[in-house]
Amino acid sequence: MKTTMRLGVAVLSGLLLQCNTILSLFGQGEEESPNLTALAALLLASQSSSSGSSTSLCNGIGTVSSRTSPEVACTLATSHPDAVNVPSWIRNNFTCVVTANVSGTTFSIQTRGLPDHKSAYWTDSNKKESMPSGRSANPNTITNGVLSTVNFWKDPAAQANTGAATDLSHVGIAVNGVYIYNNSAAAPDTLSEEISTLDKGNGHPTNTEAFHYHIEPCKVSSDDSSLVGIIRDGYPVYGKKDEDGTYPTNLDATTHGHSHTTNLFPSGIFHYHVTDSDPYIISNYRGTKTP
Ligand SMILES: [Zn+2]
Numbered sequence: 001m002k003t004t005m006r007l008g009v010a011v012l013s014g015l016l017l018q019c020n021t022i023l024s025l026f027g028q029g030e031e032e033s034p035n036l037t038a039l040a041a042l043l044l045a046s047q048s049s050s051s052g053s054s055t056s057l058c059n060g061i062g063t064v065s066s067r068t069s070p071e072v073a074c075t076l077a078t079s080h081p082d083a084v085n086v087p088s089w090i091r092n093n094f095t096c097v098v099t100a101n102v103s104g105t106t107f108s109i110q111t112r113g114l115p116d117h118k119s120a121y122w123t124d125s126n127k128k129e130s131m132p133s134g135r136s137a138n139p140n141t142i143t144n145g146v147l148s149t150v151n152f153w154k155d156p157a158a159q160a161n162t163g164a165a166t167d168l169s170h171v172g173i174a175v176n177g178v179y180i181y182n183n184s185a186a187a188p189d190t191l192s193e194e195i196s197t198l199d200k201g202n203g204h205p206t207n208t209e210a211f212h213y214h215i216e217p218c219k220v221s222s223d224d225s226s227l228v229g230i231i232r233d234g235y236p237v238y239g240k241k242d243e244d245g246t247y248p249t250n251l252d253a254t255t256h257g258h259s260h261t262t263n264l265f266p267s268g269i270f271h272y273h274v275t276d277s278d279p280y281i282i283s284n285y286r287g288t289k290t291p
């Protein structure tokens, strides 16, 4: 049915539209299987970077924008009367979101998912920039984004470790308020179609304006140790490197994370790391998805 409708749209428009852009008969949905397994290989093959651990899915694509001087002003206030009850690592590092305490064990983050950086997908010409070389934007655009309120455990370690597969739609929120999606693309899209629509921040929107990252978000973290965001089980996700400048070598096979101390968590915490190959940002939860 979806394919039929997509074909219908394509015929009506007279354009050869890319499939992942037309969808979403189901809420914010856009991302389904198949897996993006070959994404990194295709991306890296399209770049002139050298092989080895110094390659990055951001090579030749985009550069990290300053977290203190974003390219695009946020559209949401960053404070809330209850924000004092939100964990400090959230309160002090997440922008373009509203945080609030909602119960004794969870807090919420409200966002529109709009990037704090330029993108080919903005309707506002002042926020637009070109697509990376060799890529072309899908027909979707972003103006107001999609407002969502997402809950997170205050103490994810107090919940059970599940290893459960992540699901469709947002599986986390980046530090700039953009939605994090998992390592799946919307069937029946091909991987090359998915790659070809990522902007210079390695993000793109669904047809419901849900802007999201699947892979290394170049304007948040580019081959570095930056805090990237929070996953829906409450654990943080960092860039490709640890804070000592090295690439992790002991990531868990299921979750692609590990546990040690970080500047934000001097007592140690489990955290995910962005990788150049599947699962890129996330495939399976370490802990329990927050209701
Ligand atoms: Zn996507």
Ligand SMILES: [Zn+2]
Binding pocket: 238, 241, 242, 248, 258, 260, 271, 273
């Ligand atoms: Zn680490």
